[in-house]
Amino acid sequence: MPLPTGLVYDHSGNVTLDPDMQVRETIAHFFETFSRVGSASQTVKAFRQEGILFPSRLHGSQTVFRPLTPSTAMRVLHNPRYAGAYAYGRRRYRRTIDGKRIVREQDNDDWTACIPDAHPGYISWEQHQENLKILKSNICHKWNAAVASPPREGPALLQGRAVCGQCGRHFRMRYAARRGRQEAWYVCDRARSDRGEPLCQAIAAPPVDEAIGILIAEQMTPAAIELAIEVRKEIEARHEEADRLRCRAIERAQTEADLAQRRFMLVDPNNRLVADTLEGEWNEKLRILANAREERERGQEHDQFILDKAVRERLVAMTADFKKLWTNPETPNRERKRLLAHIIEDVTLLKLPKRGTTKAHIRTSRAVKPRRSSPSAQNRQASRSRRTPTSSN
Numbered sequence: 001m002p003l004p005t006g007l008v009y010d011h012s013g014n015v016t017l018d019p020d021m022q023v024r025e026t027i028a029h030f031f032e033t034f035s036r037v038g039s040a041s042q043t044v045k046a047f048r049q050e051g052i053l054f055p056s057r058l059h060g061s062q063t064v065f066r067p068l069t070p071s072t073a074m075r076v077l078h079n080p081r082y083a084g085a086y087a088y089g090r091r092r093y094r095r096t097i098d099g100k101r102i103v104r105e106q107d108n109d110d111w112t113a114c115i116p117d118a119h120p121g122y123i124s125w126e127q128h129q130e131n132l133k134i135l136k137s138n139i140c141h142k143w144n145a146a147v148a149s150p151p152r153e154g155p156a157l158l159q160g161r162a163v164c165g166q167c168g169r170h171f172r173m174r175y176a177a178r179r180g181r182q183e184a185w186y187v188c189d190r191a192r193s194d195r196g197e198p199l200c201q202a203i204a205a206p207p208v209d210e211a212i213g214i215l216i217a218e219q220m221t222p223a224a225i226e227l228a229i230e231v232r233k234e235i236e237a238r239h240e241e242a243d244r245l246r247c248r249a250i251e252r253a254q255t256e257a258d259l260a261q262r263r264f265m266l267v268d269p270n271n272r273l274v275a276d277t278l279e280g281e282w283n284e285k286l287r288i289l290a291n292a293r294e295e296r297e298r299g300q301e302h303d304q305f306i307l308d309k310a311v312r313e314r315l316v317a318m319t320a321d322f323k324k325l326w327t328n329p330e331t332p333n334r335e336r337k338r339l340l341a342h343i344i345e346d347v348t349l350l351k352l353p354k355r356g357t358t359k360a361h362i363r364t365s366r367a368v369k370p371r372r373s374s375p376s377a378q379n380r381q382a383s384r385s386r387r388t389p390t391s392s393n
Helices: 021-037 040-050 070-078 125-138 190-195 205-266 272-306 309-320 322-327 333-341
Strands: 007-009 015-017 054-057 063-066 086-088 091-095 101-105 113-115 162-164 172-178 181-188 201-204 344-352 357-364
Touching (some): 021 040, 021 125, 205 344
Parallel strands (some): 162 344
Antiparallel strands (some): 086 113, 091 101
16 A cells, blocks of 8 residues: 555564655644644645755655645645554445546545554644644634634724624624725524524624723733744744755755765766766756755755844734734734734624613633623714623633
8 A cells, every 4th residue: 555755564564654864854844834833724834935845756756845825735644644543434435327437535433444553654633633623623614714713904903803692603794895994783684594583693803802802912011022922933943944844855855965966976977978967967956956056055044034033032022912913904804813813712792782781791711810800892873972791700
């Protein structure tokens, strides 16, 4: 049975990790990056930004390094072999009446065989299952686009975390261009679309997001310095890993260039046709080596710019007052939502038209203990007075 890239058979016929350190470290870095960013497409972008190529095994058992693609990332994440599990019957094949073959993926319970810990892997079986859950949660269905969707660029802060206080379902996001700007609304319209019942709730997002943002800023300010240090350590470790992979690429290119040089030096000078071919191969290997070294220099310059002392001081200064970081226009909405995911589980919103307010019940993460309840968010049509809602862990 053929093995995916990164796994090989040893002399005894047992499955083991690829002895090539560049292959092993690149695949390990792939899974670490996915655990950090939580998205296959973001993993591909991270590899492209870091200038790291991903190994691919050709039919002749030769391993080449190519730019990582979304299809390759999804294939690696779904393959249980990387978790050290033997699986058979993952796909079901059948032929139609006209002779075409149809391939269908089967659920884990429908597999013919599945043996975890059958051989060494790059991740654990539990981590593999967690990765599959993340991939499944990242799928945005038209019928349930609000639930568990990955952080996106939209201005709605509580995307996928706002819960209707009347029916208990997640709000959907609705965007409308008014007065030359984009406005976001939390809308619960499933009862109307499914059963023709009246609209459950429609709440303007900016007042709610503003109140939640104030609460988050006040909650996180005491731990901002510690957070900045942890973020800096993570960035440094990530850059060290990326630089180590670039060094592996240089070592491989240097080895291949040396082999090409030796082949050229051993050829008979009188055999010019063979000599010219080997000389061309040597020059090509030298070009690849030069490109690998230049890529590492560019990566080091980029990493040094990010970790420059002035940038570090600016990061500490901004995180010392988390409110500045949160309200900074340069902070992308995607990153705000990613920060929010570590603090808040969900927010239940209940519109109170008679009072002109919206009651927000905040369910925070276990790791975060709020110091006080957040002010309630008001609708655009209501007055500017604030009420204090209930918050809980």
